[in-house]
Amino acid sequence: MQGTVTKSTGSWYQVLTDDGKVWMARTRGKLRLNDLDTSNPVAVGDRVEMQADANYPDTASISKVENRNNYLIRRSNKLSSRRQILATNLDGAALIASLFAPRTSLGFIDRFILTCEAYHVPAAVFFNKMDLLGDNAAGFLADIQHIYRNANVTVMMGSAKQPETLDPFASMLKGKRWLLAGHSGVGKSTLLNAVFPEANARVGKISNHHEKGKHTTTFAEMFTLSDGTQIIDTPGIRDFGVVDFExxxxxxxxxxxxxxxxxxxxxxxxxxxxxxxxxxxxxxxxxxxxxxxxxxxxxxxxxxxxx
Ligand SMILES: Nc1nc2c(ncn2[C@@H]2O[C@H](COP(=O)(O)OP(=O)(O)OP(=O)(O)O)[C@@H](O)[C@H]2O)c(=O)[nH]1
Ligand SMILES: [Mg+2]
Ligand SMILES: [Zn+2]
The missing domain is CATH 1.10.40.50 (Probable gtpase engc; domain 3)
Known part of the structure; x- marks a missing residue:
């Protein structure tokens, strides 16, 4: 049988089959893989072939990963050449950024956009927490629009705490499969819930001490909503190492x-x-x-x- 990977914990995968049933699956034996050297052979978004385990209910073994339309990949730290696939078969990837609590640098944003461009994933940047900017918002908007005007990326801004600012973001996601990525604490899960309350993703607090997030989301997970929209919420990442470019x-x-x-x-x-x-x-x-x-x-x- 075939299904779509909706969650990856590293050792177990949650797989949704087309009849709506959720399976816990492992990779077993020799996987026929695209020969990418990555820490995760199977990623959220993958279509997989699997066989039900005879001895345990709702569990299955993944035997094959189907060819991917696209994927997003990064190097997870400077010392290692290990690459991690964030998600596959995407309609788009949105970097959620915030100016403070925590701050997202333009360098980080540009690495993300570059990788999307190189791997054929439509990219967007959503500046969240605009409620914290007050009167400075208009000036910031003008600066950012100027910087990204020819960069082939959709730039949006708003606040998860002000639902009336989220319409353009919501229409971009609706009916599609988008990935949400960004530092811990920028509000990825809060935004997901603000746009699609039925997702009911877990959200965390910002630590007062460092103004950083607390890594509330621990595994990449795809939320499938009743209208067919699929949003992949991901754990906060500190860095976005770009891979393998001359x-x-x-x-x-x-x-x-x-x-x-x-x-x-x-x-x-x-x-x-x-x-x-x-x-x-x-x-x-x-x-x-x-x-x-x-x-x-x-x-x-x-x-x-x-x-
Ligand atoms: N002021 C303000 N706070 C926000 C906004 N969006 C999210 N927050 C707060 O930011 C904190 C972190 O939100 P999360 O949604 O857990 O952040 P996350 O990006 O999912 O973090 P990880 O799961 O750790 O990667 C929470 O306290 C939210 O209430 C916003 O637009 N404005
Ligand atoms: Mg989260
Ligand atoms: Zn030159």
Whole structure:
């Protein structure tokens, strides 16, 4: 039988079959896998082939993972080359960000967007907790729209505590399968509940001491709602290590740099110091946002953000 993986704990997977039944499944024997070197061979969103266990009710063994339409992958820490698949077969991935309690850096956002661009996953950034910004919200909105205007990403903002601000975000998700990612405490689960109360995901508090989240969500989990919408809530991540790009390749995944890449003097230009570099010229003239260019340099130099 076939089903969709809706939760992954590392050793057990929750799998939903098309008749609506929920199974606990393990991988057994030799899995026929796409040969990615990852810490998790099966991820939320995967279509799997499995066989019911004769001896235990509602349990099954996964024998095969079907080919994926797409997936999102990251390196989980600087010291290890281990890669983690966040989720697969996505209509889109939304990074939930907040300006404080906790703060999400533009560098972190740009690594996420770059990975979405490279792995063919439509990307969005939702700035949550706008209620905390008060009168500064309008100025912030203008700055962010300017930075991301040509970056091929949907930018939205609002507050999980002000449901009237969530309509555009809700319509983007409705009827689709989206992943919600971001640091712990930015409000991923709170937002999910605000938009789709029937999800009833567990939410946590912000620790007063560090203004950080408390890692309330511990496993990636897909919530299937009565209208067919599927939202994958994920545990907070500290870092977003980008994987396996050649230095030459990175600028290709900055959509606003692409128009300039063929006009640099040197074919192998890395846009750092080279003479007659069209990208550097565009940064100087303001056509490419400086913030985005700084993110580019950080990724080029392999400076992952670990905060
Ligand atoms: N002021 C304000 N607080 C919010 C908002 N959204 C969420 N919070 C609060 O932020 C805290 C963390 O929310 P969660 O939804 O648990 O955060 P999370 O991103 O799911 O965190 P993890 O599961 O740990 O990754 C809770 O105390 C929420 O009430 C918002 O828009 N405004
Ligand atoms: Mg959560
Ligand atoms: Zn150049």
């Amino acid at each position: 230095p030459q390749e990175i600028s290709q995944y900055f959509p606003e740099m692409r128009p300039y890449l063929n006009t640099c003097k040197f074919n192998d230009c890395q846009h750092t110091h080279e003479p007659e570099c069209a990208v550097l010229a565009a940064v100087k003239s303001g056509e490419i946002a400086e913030e985005r260019y700084l993110s580019y340099l950080g990724i080029l130099n392999n400076e992952d953000i670990f905060e």
